[in-house]
Amino acid sequence: MKSSSGKAMPVGGGVKKIVYALNTMRRMGLMNSQKALRANNTFKACGLGMGGQEGGMINEMHEYPSVCNKSIQAQSTDLQSPIPDELFDHPLDDFKDLTPHELEHLGRLGKPIFKEKSSNRFRVVDWDWAIDYAAKKFANTSAARSFFYSSGRSSNEAGFVLQLFARLYGTNNVTNCSYYCHQATSEGLGTTIGAGTATVELEDLSLCDAIFVIGANPASNHPRFIHKLKACRDRGGEVIVINPAKEPGLIKFALPKSMRSIITGGSDIASVYVQPKIGGDLALFKGIAKYLIENNHTAPSFIEQYTQGYDAFLADINDTSWTEIEKLSGVAKVDIEVVAQAYARSKNAVFAWGMGMTHHLNGVENIEYIANLALMRGMIGAPGRGLLPLRGHSNVQGIGTIGVKPVLPEYIFQGLQTELNVSFPEAPEGLDTLACLERAAEGKMDAALILGGNLYQATPNSVWAKQALDKVGFKVYLTTTLNAGHVHVCDNSDALILPVMARDEEAQPTTQESMFNYVRLSDGGITRLAHVRSEVDILTSIAVKTLPPEQFDMSVFKSHQSIRETIANVVPGMEELADISVAKHEFHVCNRVMHTPEFKTDNGKGQFVFHPLIDNSKADYPFTLMSVRSEGQFNSIIYEENDSYRGVDNRWTVLLNPDDMKAMALSAGDKIDVVSAHGVMKSVHAQPFDIPQGNVMAYYPEANVLIGLERDKRSHTPAFKSVSVKLVY
Numbered sequence: 062m063k064s065s066s067g068k069a070m071p072v073g074g075g076v077k078k079i080v081y082a083l084n085t086m087r088r089m090g091l092m093n094s095q096k097a098l099r100a101n102n103t104f105k106a107c108g109l110g111m112g113g114q115e116g117g118m119i120n121e122m123h124e125y126p127s128v129c130n131k132s133i134q135a136q137s138t139d140l141q142s143p144i145p146d147e148l149f150d151h152p153l154d155d156f157k158d159l160t161p162h163e164l165e166h167l168g169r170l171g172k173p174i175f176k177e178k179s180s181n182r183f184r185v186v187d188w189d190w191a192i193d194y195a196a197k198k199f200a201n202t203s204a205a206r207s208f209f210y211s212s213g214r215s216s217n218e219a220g221f222v223l224q225l226f227a228r229l230y231g232t233n234n235v236t237n238c239s240y241y242c243h244q245a246t247s248e249g250l251g252t253t254i255g256a257g258t259a260t261v262e263l264e265d266l267s268l269c270d271a272i273f274v275i276g277a278n279p280a281s282n283h284p285r286f287i288h289k290l291k292a293c294r295d296r297g298g299e300v301i302v303i304n305p306a307k308e309p310g311l312i313k314f315a316l317p318k319s320m321r322s323i324i325t326g327g328s329d330i331a332s333v334y335v336q337p338k339i340g341g342d343l344a345l346f347k348g349i350a351k352y353l354i355e356n357n358h359t360a361p362s363f364i365e366q367y368t369q370g371y372d373a374f375l376a377d378i379n380d381t382s383w384t385e386i387e388k389l390s391g392v393a394k395v396d397i398e399v400v401a402q403a404y405a406r407s408k409n410a411v412f413a414w415g416m417g418m419t420h421h422l423n424g425v426e427n428i429e430y431i432a433n434l435a436l437m438r439g440m441i442g443a444p445g446r447g448l449l450p451l452r453g454h455s456n457v458q459g460i461g462t463i464g465v466k467p468v469l470p471e472y473i474f475q476g477l478q479t480e481l482n483v484s485f486p487e488a489p490e491g492l493d494t495l496a497c498l499e500r501a502a503e504g505k506m507d508a509a510l511i512l513g514g515n516l517y518q519a520t521p522n523s524v525w526a527k528q529a530l531d532k533v534g535f536k537v538y539l540t541t542t543l544n545a546g547h548v549h550v551c552d553n554s555d556a557l558i559l560p561v562m563a564r565d566e567e568a569q570p571t572t573q574e575s576m577f578n579y580v581r582l583s584d585g586g587i588t589r590l591a592h593v594r595s596e597v598d599i600l601t602s603i604a605v606k607t608l609p610p611e612q613f614d615m616s617v618f619k620s621h622q623s624i625r626e627t628i629a630n631v632v633p634g635m636e637e638l639a640d641i642s643v644a645k646h647e648f649h650v651c652n653r654v655m656h657t658p659e660f661k662t663d664n665g666k667g668q669f670v671f672h673p674l675i676d677n678s679k680a681d682y683p684f685t686l687m688s689v690r691s692e693g694q695f696n697s698i699i700y701e702e703n704d705s706y707r708g709v710d711n712r713w714t715v716l717l718n719p720d721d722m723k724a725m726a727l728s729a730g731d732k733i734d735v736v737s738a739h740g741v742m743k744s745v746h747a748q749p750f751d752i753p754q755g756n757v758m759a760y761y762p763e764a765n766v767l768i769g770l771e772r773d774k775r776s777h778t779p780a781f782k783s784v785s786v787k788l789v790y
Contacts, residue, residue, distance in 0.1 A: 071706050072327035073280040073287070073310025079317050082133050090140070097136050098128065102565040102583040103573040105139075105214060106131040106695065107283045108452030110263075110575025114582050114645050120285075121579055121647070122263055126318070129284040134693075134700045138542055139563040143171025143590055149183045156183075156548040161518070161762075162699040164543045170560040172592050176551050178534070183558075188594070195557055196606030198535045202508040204231030204488065208497040211237045211465045212514025213457025216564065216571035216583070217638075218624045219596035220460040222615070223512055226604040229483065229613055233491030237465045239457055240494035241519050245419035245776035246450040247461070249428025253436070253668050255661030258458060260447035261411055262577050262654050268445030270298035271407030275431065276342065276417020276782075277451050280310020280330075281692045281706060286413075286451065287314050291328050299403045302331040304417060305339050305687070306716075306758060307751035309706050333403050338391030338753040339685040340421060340783045344674050345390040345397060346430040350378050352401035353437055363439030367658040370669035374433060377671035389674050391753050404438070409445035416453075417687070420782035425775040426672045436667045442658030452576040453696055459574030462635065462650065463628055467491025476631040483613050493777040495520070495770065502529035509536045510603075512596065513561075515697040517546035521768035521779040522739050526550075537603075539596055544697070560593040567595055569621040570642045578653040582641050597621060682737065682785035684721075688761035688768065697762050704760075709748060716750035716758040717788075725790055734789040735759065740766040747790075757786060 085094075097117070104112045111120045111127045120127040144167050153176065156164070173191040174183040186194075199207065209227040211220050220237075227235045239247070247257030254260065266272070266289040279286040290300045291314070302311050311334070313327035322328045337345045353359055354375065364371050383394050390397070404410060412435055418427040432441075432448060440446045452458055464473060468490060478484055492500060498520060500506050509530075520526035530536070530550035537557045538547055547558055564571060567585030574580050597619065604615040618624050622642060629639035634651040641647065652661075660667045678685075691712065693701025703710040715735055717727070727733065727747050735742040735757070742759065752758060759767070767786060772779045 070312060071309040071708060073314035073706055074284070074317055075315030075323055075327065082130055085133050085137050088137065093140050094136070096587065097140065097565060098133070100565055100584065100587065102585065103455060103581040104132045105135040105455050105564060108213070108455055108457060108576035109283050109285055110455065110577060110579055110581065111285070112581065112583070113647055120263060127285060131284065131695050135695060138165060139169070139565070140589070141166070141168045141542070144168040144543070146172070146185050149174055149185055152181045153183070153548060153551070154181070156543070160699070161545050161697070162702060164545060164548070165698055167543055169541055169590055170543060170558065171590050172560060174558050176556045178553060178555050191557060191559060192599070192602045192606060195537045195603045198555070199230065199508055199603070199607045202535070204486070206506055207232055207508040208234035208236065208492065208506060209510045210494065210497070210514070210516055211460050211512040213238055213454030213460055214513040215456065215460065215596055216573060217456065217459045217463045217628065218571050218621045219512060219600060220465045221463045221624050221628055222597055222600045222604070222618050223510070224464045225477070226600060226615065228485045229604070229608055231486040231488050233467055233488050234497055235465055235491055236467055236494045236497060237457070237460050238454070238494070238514055238519065239461055240777055241779065242416055242453055242457070243419055243450050245424030245773055245778050246428050248776045249425045250432060250448065252670060253429050253432035254441065254448070256653060258578055258653055259449045259576055260441055260653070260655035261449050262579070262649060265445050265447060266411060267292065269293065269409040269411045270296060271301065271404060271410040272298070273301045273303065273410065273412045274311065275303040275412065275414040277413065277415025278304070278308045278311065278689070279451060280308060280314055282415070282690060283451055287330065288316060288318070290330050291316060294329060294332065299332045299407060300330055301333045301400055301403050303335055303337065303342070303345065303400070305336050305752055305756055306689070307334065307336060333400055335392055335396055335400050336753055339687050339756045340677060341390040341392070342418065342427050343423060343430055343672065344386050345392055346434060347378060347381050347674065348383070348386040348390060348392070348394070348397040349401045349404065349434060350437060351381065351383070351386065352398050353405060354378055356405070358401070358405035359437050360439035363658070364436070367442070367660070368436050368667040368669060369664060374669035374671045381674065385674060389676060404434070409443070410435070410438070410440045411445070411447055411449055412440070413449040413451050415451045417782060419776070419778055420687070420780060422677070422771060422773055422780050422783060423672070423675070424773040424778055429670045429672070432667070433669055436669060439658070441667065442655050444656050447655060450576060455575070456573040458576055458578070459572070459580070462574055463632060467493055473631055480627060480631050481613060495772060495777060495779060498526065498529045499770070501533050504532055506532070507534045509533045511536060511538045513540060515544045515546040517550050518544070518697045518762040518765070521765050521781060522770055523762070523766040524740060525770070526765070539599060559599055560590070561596045561599065562593050566593070569595070571621060572625065572638065572641060574650065578650040579647065580638065580641070580650060581647050582645065597624070677783070679785045682787050684755055684757045684786050684788060686735070686737070686757040686759060686764065686767060686784040686786045687782035688764040689758050691760055707750065711746055712760045712763060714746045714748050714760065715742070716748050716752060718752050718754045718756060719749040721754055722747060722749055725788065727790060731790070735767060735786050736789055737767040737769070737784055737786045739769040742766060757788070
């Protein structure tokens with residue numbers, strides 16, 4: 062098969078990935094890497110989950126080796142030597158000149174560093190000074206003018222302490238990275254099935270005969286999921302990919318665990334591949350529904366017994382013409398029918414999706430329509446059937462479960478106060494992630510505590526984001542390595558950066574929750590650096606010195622066991638967390654996996670919803686851009702500058718439809734400007750790629766300069782993947 066450039070289509074996986082993994086392990090040191098990979102710790106890579114008490118390279122189905130390049134890449138940065146103190150003699154501008162890849166690979170942050178507002182460089186400080194300074198700054202700041210943020214890398218224990226500290230301090234501005242990724246999933250599933258997470262467990266992927274992969278590229282971002290797709294094909298099942306981009310790794314993938322797959326040049330993954338134009342998904346879903354209805358491929362008894370709202374949904378589908386569906390989806394009726402027929406043939410189907418669904422102005426609506434399709438055929442509430450959001454970081458779901466969010470369910474909010482015999486100060490409803498930064502841009506945020514991640518580069522409108530974060534007078538970061546967010550947003554503000562233990566270095570066990578609602582226990586215990594501290598220890602130490610002693614003694618939560626017991630007593634479904642470190646028994650969060658059609662909505666039924674189709678095209682910006690990750694990337698962390706699967710060797714690249722390039726008389730490698738209403742990427746290399754005409758792809762986070770603050774009104778998630786642009790050449 063050939064790509065749009067006429068070259069042979071790359072194949073995902075294969076020998077090159079095995080060699081890459083081995084070379085990475087050699088750099089880490091084979092003994093060190095083996096120890097890290099085999100230890101009883103949850104791996105830091107994607108939310109698919111692996112490791113824990115089964116061992117580092119084993120999943121909950123006892124499959125071995127369950128490991129991927131992303132896992133090894135993440136582990137490799139933890140095994141770096143500490144950054145020499147002398148490096149911080151360099152001015153801040155020298156650090157700004159480094160690429161994100163270079164910053165990540167300077168080494169581990171081994172000691173606390175501080176950059177004062179009036180200074181142009183970091184200096185190494187001792188722990189006692191750092192804790193005292195942070196506590197003093199928070200104590201002298203109005204809680205209403207602060208926010209607390211966590212990435213999905215941290216543990217349940219650290220996340221719980223973070224959000225408790227914030228609420229005792231007096232703010233509900235407690236937020237996390239899901240507002241930039243899957244918050245639309247939580248909202249959309251909440252309205253349709255009454256829950257916000259996956260309804261399936263890992264084993265269900267071995268029981269289905271159809272898997273939808275919608276708006277996701279697991280070949281790069283969830284590589285071990287590819288094994289489940291291949292297994293479905295081996296059983297005679299269908300893998301239906303819906304994605305504007307024809308991703309090579311979703312066409313063929315040479316599975317590293319299969320010598321046959323490698324020798325034969327890769328295994329077929331997608332059985333059906335349809336490419337809607339960017340933002341055309343809702344129209345496509347309506348088209349699939351319309352075919353199912355017109356050809357009697359629904360489940361009337363399931364709909365009658367277990368759902369509500371179908372009549373209004375049906376009327377809307379009947380009122381939507383095929384002409385409108387084809388126009389707004391960018392997919393011909395005959396191709397929509399192929400997808401619908403594949404679904405109609407299935408007896409057990411799982412719908413999986415990524416941020417290609419959530420990063421739109423109608424992200425919640427996209428998720429609701431995926432749920433509609435499942436409800437139409439009763440493909441939810443039985444083994445081998447259900448809904449599976451493909452989440453990013455290894456504990457992003459757990460961080461939300463234990464309360465790192467601006468609005469806690471009332472029963473948890475009250476339960477915490479009862480359990481701890483405290484009263485939270487009265488505070489307004491908390492702000493989501495982007496709203497916190499908007500408040501900062503207005504000069505109304507004076508302090509922030511940022512637990513992991515790279516909030517600066519994760520935020521749209523890079524120029525605005527830099528200005529907003531720099532207006533936060535004091536920021537304290539907890540991190541293992543330096544990133545652009547630490548050096549680009551402190552020109553006019555204080556920044557205190559505190560080095561933390563990696564997950565497998567923690568002195569006490571920690572826990573993490575996968576996207577399958579499976580809670581793992583990480584033993585920790587590996588010693589690498591002398592002066593790093595546990596996230597929990599840092600957070601409790603700051604809290605003890607910030608909060609009035611009579612309010613609550615946060616030092617009790619220096620014990621991770623105490624934290625877990627409190628979570629177990631307060632958060633429904635997490636009861637087994639109380640003795641997980643003793644029993645070593647990992648578990649699924651109770652009442653989340655749906656193997657019976659019992660919905661958690663108010664009336665106990667699945668809810669059909671409907672929404673109108675809207676044409677968001679703009680004449681003055683005729684192209685639509687989506688930002689994407691590369692093969693050598695995990696979230697905002699860049700491990701490799703090239704993108705081997707797409708044949709790109711320079712991240713400052715825009716991928717275009719070949720016919721669009723021909724119409725503009727562009728050749729591969731020509732430089733163009735990509736312009737939006739919010740910014741410009743200058744002199745970007747144009748490359749052909751199999752994507753619909755009028756559509757454009759560019760790499761995240763570089764493309765954030767083009768992305769404005771427009772967001773889904775219901776999830777507050779920015780529209781990273783539906784940006785109107787024009788091309789200047």
